Amino acid sequence: MRYVHTNIVARDWRALAAFYETVFGCRRVGPQRDQRGAWLDRGIGIEGVTLEGVHLRLPGWGGDGPTLEIYSYSPMAEGVHPMPTRPGFGHIAFRVEDVPGTLRAVVAAGGSALGEVSGADVDGVGRLTFVYARDPEGNVLELQSWS
Secondary structure: OOOOEEEEEOOOHHHHHHHHHHHHOOEEEEEEEEEEOHHHHHHHOOOOOEEEEEEEEOOOOHHHOOEEEEEEEEOOOOOOOOOOOOOOOOOEEEEOOOHHHHHHHHHHOOOEEOOOOEEEEEOOOEEEEEEEEEOOOOOEEEEEEEO
16 A cells, blocks of 8 residues: 545646645646546546646655645535644645745745744654645645754
């Protein structure tokens, strides 16, 4: 068994993929997806659905690591923005060298700060510096650094 990918459903998959490529250095893997048909309807459980998007290789894992799958679906169901404390998928985390600098890059690329840069000594692990932020579509990110 092996972990393969995490999916983000995006209103604009092209813009969101560009954000992750620019800020975190993710790289496209494989072809752009443009899928539809009865096989997709059956697997998703929604009739007449189509999807477009890409897979992005996550940084730090080499050529065979997990990907971030960014898709836009049609039709698109509307919902509320994720919150770090709501049950279900909470956030994705990136270990970075410079938490404040990466937060500035997130904001400059269309994301936003959710919290303030903070830190604490974690027993047996080290010093954690972190902050929560949002990507341009409101998905929660954690930026963290350990020393």
